[in-house]
Amino acid sequence: MEESEEIYVSVASIFKKFGIKSQTMDDIARHLGISKKTLYKYFKDKNDLVVKTLNHLNSADCKVIEQIVQNSENAIEESFAISKHVLDQFKDIHPNVWYDLERYHPKAMGFMDDHMKNVIYQWVCDNLKKGIEEGLYREDLKIPIIAGIYVSRIKDFFNPMIFKVDRYSFATIYVEAFRYHIRGIASEKGFEVLKNKVKKEKNNWDEF
Numbered sequence: 001m002e003e004s005e006e007i008y009v010s011v012a013s014i015f016k017k018f019g020i021k022s023q024t025m026d027d028i029a030r031h032l033g034i035s036k037k038t039l040y041k042y043f044k045d046k047n048d049l050v051v052k053t054l055n056h057l058n059s060a061d062c063k064v065i066e067q068i069v070q071n072s073e074n075a076i077e078e079s080f081a082i083s084k085h086v087l088d089q090f091k092d093i094h095p096n097v098w099y100d101l102e103r104y105h106p107k108a109m110g111f112m113d114d115h116m117k118n119v120i121y122q123w124v125c126d127n128l129k130k131g132i133e134e135g136l137y138r139e140d141l142k143i144p145i146i147a148g149i150y151v152s153r154i155k156d157f158f159n160p161m162i163f164k165v166d167r168y169s170f171a172t173i174y175v176e177a178f179r180y181h182i183r184g185i186a187s188e189k190g191f192e193v194l195k196n197k198v199k200k201e202k203n204n205w206d207e208f
Contacts, residue, residue: 007032007042008056011049016093020050020100027070051099051108058115062090065123075131076182076193080201082123083178091171098158116151124150128185151180 014023014031025046029036043049064085072078101109124147130138156162157173188193 005056008053011053012057014200015050015053015097019094019096021096021104025049047105047107050105051111052109052120054108058111060116061085064121067107069123072132073186074193075127076197078130078188078192079127079178079182080197082127087171087174090174091169093170095158095170098169101157108174109153116154120154121147121151131185136187136193138187138190139183141185146185153177196204 007033010032011028015030015161016028023031025036025039028046028049032039039049043052048069068081068085069078071088072081101112125143128137128141128143128146132139132141157177182194183191
């Protein structure tokens with residue numbers, strides 16, 4: 001068994017389904033269909049596995065974002081595509097994953113924070129600039145503030161003190177946050193583009 005895309009995708013699926021803390025190296029090896037001894041050939045311990053898996057996911061995320069940016073017709077199309085990607089990544093995630101990272105794997109959490117503060121923050125800034133130039137977003141947007149709000153609230157989606165996990169799924173919370181974001185930044189021209197986009201996406205998104 002090679003340390004490859006398949007390993008990281010499988011490990012990520014295990015963590016998303018069961019959380020991180022609850023899964024021992026024995027559990028992970030069993031899910032992967034290999035011995036624990038084989039697993040330790042590639043990862044020195046569970047923390048190493050978590051760090052490498054998260055770094056792989058972050059790298060893959062960067063590639064997806066780059067492709068979406070290159071292939072999108074405008075800023076609103078781009079924002080929708082990125083948001084659908086995020087939903088695909090997190091829609092079935094165990095609610096304890098973020099807490100497990102913060103509490104038991106601070107190094108991995110640090111890499112996630114860096115990804116959010118740099119990659120995601122920069123994408124939001126670029127998207128806002130693009131939307132303003134296209135006339136789809138309001139000209140008076142304070143880009144650093146909007147990007148900061150966008151990034152900082154993502155972690156709150158997993159905060160049980162704010163959102164009850166037995167009442168709202170991540171997908172429900174994220175779609176509401178996306179509505180709030182996109183409608184708040186759209187110009188009159190952008191709002192017309194947005195309405196047409198929502199009609200096309202009616203099977204994937206609730207009505208705005």
